[in-house]
Amino acid sequence: MRKTRELLPLEKVIFFRLKILEINSFIKENKKVFIFILSNKKVYKRTKSGNLNLRVNRVSRKINSSCNKMKTKTKIDKQIEKKTNSELVETIIAAKKKDKWLEVAGVISSSRRNSIEINLNELESKVKDGELVVIPGKILSQGELTKKVKIVALKFSEKAREKLSKAKISCSTILEEIKVNPGARGVRILR
Numbered sequence: 001m002r003k004t005r006e007l008l009p010l011e012k013v014i015f016f017r018l019k020i021l022e023i024n025s026f027i028k029e030n031k032k033v034f035i036f037i038l039s040n041k042k043v044y045k046r047t048k049s050g051n052l053n054l055r056v057n058r059v060s061r062k063i064n065s066s067c068n069k070m071k072t073k074t075k076i077d078k079q080i081e082k083k084t085n086s087e088l089v090e091t092i093i094a095a096k097k098k099d100k101w102l103e104v105a106g107v108i109s110s111s112r113r114n115s116i117e118i119n120l121n122e123l124e125s126k127v128k129d130g131e132l133v134v135i136p137g138k139i140l141s142q143g144e145l146t147k148k149v150k151i152v153a154l155k156f157s158e159k160a161r162e163k164l165s166k167a168k169i170s171c172s173t174i175l176e177e178i179k180v181n182p183g184a185r186g187v188r189i190l191r
Contacts, residue, residue, distance in 0.1 A: 071106035079109040091154065091175045100184035104174060107136040107191065108154060116191060120145045120160060126190060132181075134174065134189045145169060152177040152187075 071079075076096050083089050088108065095105035107116070118135055121143020127133050134152045141159035144167075151164065151171045164171045172180075181187065 070103050071109070073102070076105050076109045083109070087175070088154070091173070091178075094175055094178045098178060098182050098184070100182075100187075101174075101178055103189060104134060104136045108174070118190065119143050120163060123149075123151070123190075127188075131188055132186045134177070134187050136174065136189065136191070139164075139171075 073096055080089055080092055092105050092109050095101035116135060116137025117140055119140045119142040124143060124145050127147055127149050129147045132150045136154055138155040139153045139160045141157050141163055152174055154174055156171060
C-alpha cells in the first residue's frame with residue numbers, strides 16, 4: 001500500500017474491508033473520522049469535503065460519498081448536448097423543467113456507463129404494494145413481479161413489458177408520467 005500523509009493520529013485512522021455499497025452508510029455514521037478503505041486493492045481516502053478519493057495507478061478520482069446530491073441545471077444542459085437520442089433528450093428537458101423531477105433528469109443525463117438496469121426480481125424485493133416507482137433506467141425481464149405497483153422507467157425490454165402486461169401491472173415511460181404527474185406526487189425514485 002502506498003504511504004499517504006497522516007491526517008490524524010494513527011489510532012483514529014480506521015481500516016476496513018468493505019464493498020462500495022457499504023461505504024456510504026458507514027460514512028454517515030462516522031462523519032468526523034478520516035477513513036482509509038481497502039476494497040478490491042483500491043485505496044479510498046475520506047477528505048474534509050465529504051468525498052472519497054480513489055487512488056489507482058497514481059490517478060486520483062473523486063467518488064461522491066452521498067448519492068443524493070443533485071446536478072445543477074447547467075450541468076444537465078451540458079450533458080444534453082452530448083446526447084443523440086431525441087426521445088432521451090426530450091425526456092431530460094421535460095424532467096429538468098419540473099423541480100420535483102430534477103433528480104431524475106440528473107440521473108438520466110449522466111453517461112451510459114452509469115446507466116441503471118434493474119431486473120423484475122430486484123423490483124420485487126424493493127417495492128411495496130400500491131407504490132408508484134420511477135426507475136431512471138431500463139427494466140429487464142429476469143424474474144417475476146407479483147406486487148401491484150405502477151412502474152415508470154426510461155425503457156423496458158420487450159420481455160419485461162410482456163411479463164408486466166400479463167401480470168396486469170401498469171407501466172409507462174418517464175416522459176408520459178411527467179405529463180400526467182408534473183408535481184411528482186407519490187413518486188418513489190429507485191436508483
